[in-house]
Amino acid sequence: MSTDSPAYGVIRDGIALREQGRAPEAKALLESLIPEADRSDDPYLQIFLAHSLADVQETPEAELAWDLRALALMDSLTDAQAHARGNPGGKNALLPSLHLNLAVDYRRLGDLPNARHHYALGEAHLDALADDAYGDSIRTAYAEGL
Structure with missing residues (x-):
């Protein structure tokens, strides 16, 4: 597991954007990490990204889907x-x-x-x-x- 992956910093940047009320920018930034996370063998990264992506969705259904994904990934952590x-x-x-x-x-x-x-x-x-x-x-x- 790579604990120094730059993806963690990008996720934190996305969270900061969301907290500044810039959810669309946060969502775009976080979504750019999906291919990397999908290829990663780091379940914590995958959970952190899914959990963060849930918070920038436009609909409760999409938010639920990302939160369920984060929870399902817990089995591999x-x-x-x-x-x-x-x-x-x-x-x-x-x-x-x-x-x-x-x-x-x-x-x-x-x-x-x-x-x-x-x-x-x-x-x-x-x-x-x-x-x-x-x-x-x-x-x-x-x-x-x-």
Whole structure:
């Protein structure tokens, strides 16, 4: 696994563009990485890209598709790979955010049973989050509820 791939920086740039309200630019930048990620043997890169792409989609259906892709890719990620990318809680530290996004996606689509299901799945892994700003933001989102 290449932990110094320039693709990680491009994804962070895409996230910054989205946070600046420049979602179309972010989407174009992130989509440019799809061929590289598809060829990569780095599941963390693939998950990070899919998770980030979900946040720049125009429709809830497209957002759901990318979030489901990110979750499906979790099967190929090991705890060691997640630790190597700076997740002290291993791969389980990624699950609260992934499931929260899926819960929100399903809620937007009016599928409350699936929304509640993913909310509960993510909530079950909150203890894997680090005690840092990111972990705090995810815990706060769960505390606010669906």
